[in-house]
Amino acid sequence: MRVALLTYSTRPRGGVVHTLALAEALAAAGADVTVWTLARGGGFFRPVDPRVRLELVPFPDVPGEAVGPRILRSIALLRAAFRPHDFDVVHAQDCISANAVDRCVRTVHHLDHFTTPELAACHERAIVRPEAHVTVSSTVAAQLRAGWGIAATVIPNGVDAARFAAAVPLVRERPYVLSVGGIEPRKGSIDLLDAFAHARRTLPGLELVIAGGETLFDYRDYRTAWQARADALGLAPDVLGPVRHDELPSLVAGAAAFAFPSTKEGFGLAALEALAADVPVVARDLPVLREVFGSSVRYGHDPQSLGAALVDAVRHGKGDPALASSYTWEEAARRHLEFYGGLA
Known part of the structure; x- marks a missing residue:
């Protein structure tokens, strides 16, 4: 079976992480897999199994380009390069790649609301x-059914649990709460500041570390508001930006707690990686996260309750490697191949 997996970037965003891991698992299961992507900033953020063919479509940066024109240019460039007749299954992983082809399967990781x-x-x-x-979750499948009358097949993500379980914890001067995903509205970054400030009243030696942040979107106004709130609270979080693939597990494993206050998620892969590293997780109380994590994490619904949960996690928490290990890419690949076979 010749499978094309399409994604929109080479940088470490959740959908791209999913695409590469699924491609490698499909190839290991015997599928003929090619990943097509827009080469934003060069090649992929990590090495890819050589059994997976890569088609990188050059996407040069245009200084000052607004989000809308960038979206349209992304679709046009990928559409012009892609060769649909070479494949039995075309599987798009995001809205850009789904718009770049005429016929495809689509993974809806989460639903969003855009004003652009x-x-x-x-x-x-x-x-x-x-x-x-x-x-990747029944919660998102229910949203598709309720909003559009679409019946979706639920296939959860896998987790590279062994990679995080084996990590040597990073040692920093002070214990730290880690958040991965950068500073943006969907990640609940301003609420995280208030939650951390609440926690630090009890744990004054605690530090906040924020990793990640590669995105297509322009969040400058939100980041300005975030910085103003940090200043008002007297906080100086360590904002690392994108972290190297081989350095991320140690950063995660060294955290006293992992903060996951997202306002929208489809699965929660980064938080499961933290659980694999035996790091306690504090998450916003969303139906999808209840579905995936159950009682393995602490929940909060606002900054105060998230902050209280952080204090409890740092003092008494632990991860859940068994839950993380229960989600495998091998099983995800098996279920995808079964799904592809049923399309005919």
Whole structure:
């Protein structure tokens, strides 16, 4: 079976991490897999199994380009390069790649609301046009059914649990709470500041570390508001930006707690990686996270309750390597191949 997996970037965002791990697991299961992507900033952020072919479509940076034109240019460049007739299955992993092809399967990782017209239209078309849909959680599948009458097949993500379980914890001067995903509205970054400030009243030696942040979108206004709130609270978080793939497990394993206050998620892969490293997780109380994590994490619904949960996690918490290990890419690949076989 010749499978094309399409994604929009080479940088370490959740959908890209999913695409590469799934591609490698499909190839290990015997599929002929090619990953197509826009080469934003060069090659992929990590080495890829040589059994997976890579098609990197050059995507040069245009200084000052707004989000809307960038979305349209992304779709046009990927559409012009892609060769659909070379494949039995075309599987798009995001709205840009789903808009770049005429027929595809689509994984809907999570649903969002955009105000940029081009992005809002991209998001809608990428839901209604695909011939079949996959979601990584039952919660997102229910949202698709309620909002669009679409029946999706649920195939959870895998987790590279062994990679995080084996990590040597990073040692820093002070214990730290870690958040991965950068500073943006969907990650609940401003709420995280208030939650951390609440926690630090009890644990004054605690530090906040924020990793990640590669994105297509322009969050400068939000980041300005975030910095103003940090200043008002007297906080100086250590904002690392993107972290090297081989350094991330140690950073995660060294954390006293992992903060996951996202306002929207489809699965929660980064938090499961923390659980694999035996690090306690504090998450926003969302139905999808209740579905995936159950009682393995602490929940909060606002900054005060998130902060209280952080204090409890740092003092008494632990991870859940068994839960993380229960989600495997091998099983995800098996279920995808079964799903692909049923498309005919």
